[in-house]
Every structure is written in structure tokens, then in C-alpha cells.
Amino acid sequence: MDQITKKEIIQSLTAYMQEHNLKQADVANKTGVRKEYLSIMLKENSDFMYDAGGTRGFIPNHHFHALATMCGYQIEKAYWSLQPTPQTSAIIAHLEDARSHHSTVVLIGETGCGKSFTSKMFASKNPIDTFIVTAGSSDTLGDLIDKIVSELNIHATGKSKSVKIRQIATKMKFLKNYGHKPTLIIDESEYLKQAALCAMKELYDNLADYCSLVFIGTDQLVENIEKLKKRNKSGIPQFHRRIKFGLRLLPHIDRSYKLFLADIEDRHLRKFLLNNCGNYGELHDVLVPASREAERLGEPLSLDLVRKVFNLPEGNLVW
Structure with missing residues (x-):
């Protein structure tokens, strides 16, 4: 990566920080770029070199890539642009509503309708208090909670799941008390396994007063919850009651494109x-x-x- 590109990334980042009132610590928390590197990178006329005990070297390029991703700077030419589809408009509207009222919403849409793309765009516009965790097909409940802990940049002090959930709630309460509107988005929620779904009540109960909780997935998520509800699995009827009227179905894809x-x-x-x-x-x-x-x-x-x-x-x- 050449110096001109690096400078353009930092210029874009500086404007982004000013627009969203971000501090260096906020950027470090969201991107994983070390604070000492950020201090060097944000200096006027920086040469983007660090000095570690007399050993000088260029700050690795992957840190610039992380910053570019955060502020939306396109390092490579973009061949795909956001289009105002009905799905995009609906997702943004539902996320804004959930964020404003710290409510729980379940967004259901077809595969490939832009759910992940749009939610990431929404998060980039609300970097301080919007967090996205993507559920995986092999994730256990512990894996999911650890992903949330990592996304929130929490240094967990306990090993039990309940302790970690309380620490997540504490972080969200802290953000709310400082005037933010914390929002936790769990993307690809159709992959949530039975244990994770059954534990969602506990997560909901700990976060409901402080944080918007948004589940994004396909209709398989609804089917999975309904099956578990019929089998009266622990926690599912209670969780279903809490999200029942938060269900939002996205418009079908217009396949005329x-x-x-x-x-x-x-x-x-x-x-x-x-x-x-x-x-x-x-x-x-x-x-x-x-x-x-x-x-x-x-x-x-x-x-x-x-x-x-x-x-x-x-x-x-x-x-």
C-alpha cells in the first residue's frame, strides 16, 4: 500500500471520527488497531512508522485496511453499489425504530435480499453503539456469547455464561447512561442452535432495559422457534412471548432486478x-x-x- 493511499484513508477516518464524535479509543475498540499506532497514524504529516526501542518500521498494512473498512474508504474500486431496494429501505426503517425505542425485533427475509449488507451499513452509521454478531452453523451457546463479548470489547472476568451475559448487560447499560442507543444485531439467526435459542430469554431479560436486540434471519428462524415452542422446550415459550409482536417480514425480492x-x-x-x-x-x-x-x-x-x-x-x- 502506497503512502498516498494511507494518507487518504487517514483523511477519510478523520472526517468519519468528526462526523460521529469518535475518540481514538473508540476507533481502537472497534477496529483492533493499537492506540499507539493510531496516535502515530493521526499525526499531521505522519510517515506511518513506529519506533519500538530504537527499532523503526512501517505500521502493517492490515491496520490501514481495518480503518478503511470502518470509515467506508474504498481501497479498491467498487463494482457493486447500494441500491434503494424495498428490502434495504425496510431494514433501515426497522433498525432505526428498534434503536430509538430499545425494542426487540426479528427481521425475516429471503436469502440474498441484502440483510447482512444493509445491517453493516447501518452499523457504520452508528459506530459507537451498534454491534453485529454473526451466528455460525457450528456455534454453541458459549461460542455465541464469546462472539458478543469480543464484539463489545469486554474483558470478561468470569467463565460462566451467565456471568458473561451480565457483563454484556453492564456494558450496554454504561452506553445507555452516557446517552447512546446500544443495539445488538445477531445476524444469520436461523443458525442458532436449540441451546442458544433456549438461552435467548436470559439474554433478552438482561438487555431489555438497556439495549435494542435485533435478530436477523430467514424464515427458518421462525420455523425453528415454532418447533421448539410446540415441544415446550425450556425458555422457548417465554422467549416467543417476548418477541411475538416484534416479528417483521421483509418484502419479497423483485426478480426483475x-x-x-x-x-x-x-x-x-x-x-x-x-x-x-x-x-x-x-x-x-x-x-x-x-x-x-x-x-x-x-x-x-x-x-x-x-x-x-x-x-x-x-x-x-x-x-
């Missing part, structure tokens, strides 16, 4: 995308690498180019 295909001139490519892309995510997965390659080769974006990039046979895909 008008917002995304307006600038594509090749009608064969448009037809291919309409026939083979089931959601915005799949559209992204085709257009971004194809657009990048089209620019590299100096060729127009076409169906022939897409076939070359992905080594696709003639005709539509069958899976």
Missing part, C-alpha cells in the same frame, strides 16, 4: 441473469468478478465474457 440491470446493454446477459440469479446476492456474485475482468481486459460486459470468467457451458445453468 430493474435497479441492478439498468446499465447492462447486452440483452443476452440480462436474460441470463434473470433466468439464473435467484436473489441480489447471486447477482452480485456474477456481476462483480465479471465487471472487474471486463475492465481489466478493456472489453464490454457481455454474456460471452461472463461465460469465459466462470467457464460456463452454453444454455442456462441447471442448479
